[in-house]
Amino acid sequence: MAQKMYYPPEELVKNAAVSGMEHYKRLVAEAEKDYEGYWANHARTLLDWKKPFTQVLDESNAPFFRWFADGVLNASYNCLDRHVAAGLGDKVAIIFEADDGKVTKVTYRELLARVSQFANALKSLGVKKGDRVLIYLPMGIEGVVAMQACARIGATHSVVFGGFSALALRDRIQDTGATVVVTSDGQFRGGKALPLKAIVEEAFVMGGCESVRHVIVNKRTGMDIEWHPERDLWWSDVIAGQSEVCEPEWVEAEHPLFLLYTSGSTGKPKGVQHSTGGYLTQVALTMKWTFDIKPTDVFWCTADIGWITGHSYVAYGPLAVGATQVVFEGVPTYPDASRFWRMIEAHKVSIFYTAPTAIRALIKASDATPEVHPRNFDLSSLRILGSVGEPINPAAWEWYYNEVGHGRCPIVDTWWQTETGAHMITPLPGATPLVPGSCTLPFPGIMAAVVDETGTELPWGHGGFLVIKKPWPSMIRTIWGDPERFKKSYFPEDFKGKLYLAGDGAIRDPETGYFTITGRIDDVLNVSGHRLGTMEIESALVAHELVAEAAVVGRPDDITGEAIVAFVVLKRPRPQGEEAKRLVKELQDWVAKEIGPIAKPKEIRFGENLPKTRSGKIMRRLLRQLAKGEEITQDTSTLENPAILEQLKG
Numbered sequence: 311m312a313q314k315m316y317y318p319p320e321e322l323v324k325n326a327a328v329s330g331m332e333h334y335k336r337l338v339a340e341a342e343k344d345y346e347g348y349w350a351n352h353a354r355t356l357l358d359w360k361k362p363f364t365q366v367l368d369e370s371n372a373p374f375f376r377w378f379a380d381g382v383l384n385a386s387y388n389c390l391d392r393h394v395a396a397g398l399g400d401k402v403a404i405i406f407e408a409d410d411g412k413v414t415k416v417t418y419r420e421l422l423a424r425v426s427q428f429a430n431a432l433k434s435l436g437v438k439k440g441d442r443v444l445i446y447l448p449m450g451i452e453g454v455v456a457m458q459a460c461a462r463i464g465a466t467h468s469v470v471f472g473g474f475s476a477l478a479l480r481d482r483i484q485d486t487g488a489t490v491v492v493t494s495d496g497q498f499r500g501g502k503a504l505p506l507k508a509i510v511e512e513a514f515v516m517g518g519c520e521s522v523r524h525v526i527v528n529k530r531t532g533m534d535i536e537w538h539p540e541r542d543l544w545w546s547d548v549i550a551g552q553s554e555v556c557e558p559e560w561v562e563a564e565h566p567l568f569l570l571y572t573s574g575s576t577g578k579p580k581g582v583q584h585s586t587g588g589y590l591t592q593v594a595l596t597m598k599w600t601f602d603i604k605p606t607d608v609f610w611c612t613a614d615i616g617w618i619t620g621h622s623y624v625a626y627g628p629l630a631v632g633a634t635q636v637v638f639e640g641v642p643t644y645p646d647a648s649r650f651w652r653m654i655e656a657h658k659v660s661i662f663y664t665a666p667t668a669i670r671a672l673i674k675a676s677d678a679t680p681e682v683h684p685r686n687f688d689l690s691s692l693r694i695l696g697s698v699g700e701p702i703n704p705a706a707w708e709w710y711y712n713e714v715g716h717g718r719c720p721i722v723d724t725w726w727q728t729e730t731g732a733h734m735i736t737p738l739p740g741a742t743p744l745v746p747g748s749c750t751l752p753f754p755g756i757m758a759a760v761v762d763e764t765g766t767e768l769p770w771g772h773g774g775f776l777v778i779k780k781p782w783p784s785m786i787r788t789i790w791g792d793p794e795r796f797k798k799s800y801f802p803e804d805f806k807g808k809l810y811l812a813g814d815g816a817i818r819d820p821e822t823g824y825f826t827i828t829g830r831i832d833d834v835l836n837v838s839g840h841r842l843g844t845m846e847i848e849s850a851l852v853a854h855e856l857v858a859e860a861a862v863v864g865r866p867d868d869i870t871g872e873a874i875v876a877f878v879v880l881k882r883p884r885p886q887g888e889e890a891k892r893l894v895k896e897l898q899d900w901v902a903k904e905i906g907p908i909a910k911p912k913e914i915r916f917g918e919n920l921p922k923t924r925s926g927k928i929m930r931r932l933l934r935q936l937a938k939g940e941e942i943t944q945d946t947s948t949l950e951n952p953a954i955l956e957q958l959k960g
């Protein structure tokens with residue numbers, strides 16, 4: 311297969327942490343030869359341990375694997391104190407750019423003081439090691455401070471993305487049993503002030519938030535908010551008088567650093583539990599190798615702290631390695647679609663990490679409005695580009711490579727998941743020849759494979775299930791409160807409980823062995839790089855008083871990757887014309903309210919019924935074809951009600 315390969319520039323190869331393919335292969339061989347020794351060595355050299363570990367990987371209670379279990383450390387100490395102690399106190403840790411363009415810089419010394427002060431404030435409210443703190447904040451310095459402060463005192467944080475609804479928030483408060491919620495009055499996005507505290511109030515009204523003793527509110531927009539004096543506290547008041555020194559709480563390596571909820575194919579979102587020592591080891595190593603981070607780099611990951619990317623490559627990774635990073639409050643299209651390029655120019659960003667959906671939206675915008683095209687800006691500071699969240703289509707890849715990177719910046723297309731904690735399959739910028747649309751090869755020390763339904767490894771060129779054959783340091787430890795679901799979801803019996811099932815399909819190139827991700831193999835959709843369960847959206851729809859039945863599928867979309875299409879049966883006759891239009895809008899808003907705007911179906915079609923087999927099973931494959939507007943080519947003889955297909959054609 312004569313694919314065009316893109317080679318890293320000489321200059322980059324020369325100075326890269328992993329320099330050339332021979333170096334990459336040596337590292338892979340090293341990990342294969344002595345897997346535990348390899349990871350132990352990285353954990354020792356990348357992190358400072360209060361008490362060094364003597365055990366490396368503990369498989370005695372598989373699949374509940376433990377890493378470095380008898381070691382003791384603190385994540386916040388590793389992200390802050392040790393850099394200040396090493397003379398980096400005056401180095402800028404965060405360049406924060408607000409929605410309105412205002413820039414605030416925070417040094418490592420200042421960040422340590424702010425984190426310590428907020429940590430002391432949490433302690434004064436009775437928050438202890440192991441307690442859960444729910445964080446519902448917009449992108450900003452406070453978000454990072456709150457997460458680091460939790461880590462500092464051994465509290466386990468759970469960040470909820472600011473775009474999630476009151477119901478989603480309530481469910482997460484209830485599931486974690488959080489004792490404190492940290493939020494702000496509102497947030498700025500695209501020039502608009504949007505509420506956050508009001509959504510917290512709504513969550514409380516729903517009931518189930520009885521575990522919460524305090525709500526800490528940061529003043530951001532100055533908007534009017536409801537206030538409960540017995541429960542609510544201003545951020546500025548809780549830190550007032552608190553010392554800027556706080557001795558870290560030293561925790562075992564396996565201590566849960568955070569819980570982060572993500573959608574699965576069934577039931578409610580799962581609370582993915584991450585560790586401290588293993589997580590931070592792999593996050594720091596991927597900063598060094600995937601991003602080749604150097605002391606002089608300016609790193610910018612555009613992800614929100616509400617997602618795993620914002621945890622690993624905003625709140626922890628860049629700080630763990632003492633880097634300078636940009637944190638951005640706003641959206642890529644405000645005040646116009648040149649915002650990213652302006653910011654790269656202004657802050658001299660050298661490593662830029664974003665999602666394919668943003669790239670596609672910006673391509674479209676600069677086709678329509680040439681003034682916002684990246685060519686109008688000085689992007690010469692860039693040296694490495696990254697992509698994450700979904701497959702990047704070759705056309706978007708080429709544009710990113712040529713128009714943004716001027717053909718001299720490797721693109722690291724990083725495949726990983728909320729559950730994997732850090733990069734798993736990715737090019738290394740000074741080593742791996744690139745093929746657009748392929749995440750290329752496993753990170754050294756990650757044993758990825760493509761297998762069939764029995765768990766047998768397939769020859770290259772054959773599509774199958776993407777699995778990881780050996781536990782890795784930053785892996786999910788369990789699903790909070792549901793260890794059985796953890797086992798069933800990720801270490802299924804079909805594979806004798808031995809392989810981690812990623813939930814993605816993949817195929818390896820017959821010649822290079824490069825991995826290409828072919829999409830989810832379960833009922834999980836990927837909309838703009840965000841994961842949504844079809845069942846979750848269906849449950850939201852049927853919770854509406856008019857809806858009898860609903861089925862949700864994805865269809866390819868030029869900008870968002872996948873778009874949500876819902877097929878709905880109402881408890882009243884099938885609506886037509888204006889009534890149908892009105893109901894579509896009502897149901898879209900309903901889903902936005904139940905889950906969040908990201909879950910809004912792009913299209914809703916009404917039928918008197920759904921296509922079902924005689925045994926009553928919904929034929930989703932047919933619905934997928936209908937959603938795409940394809941002719942039904944499959945055998946429909948098992949269908950109980952073939953006439954229904956005509957109605958659902960859209």
Ligand code: WT7
Nearest residue numbers: 698699700701723724725726727728814827841
């Ligand atoms: C799912 C995980 C990992 C951070 C953001 C998403 C898809 C992720 C890639 C990529 C193709 C990708 C997969 C995966 N995905 N990165 N580079 N190429 N697909 O985290 O919400 O846990 O979603 O995103 O389908 O399973 P997440």
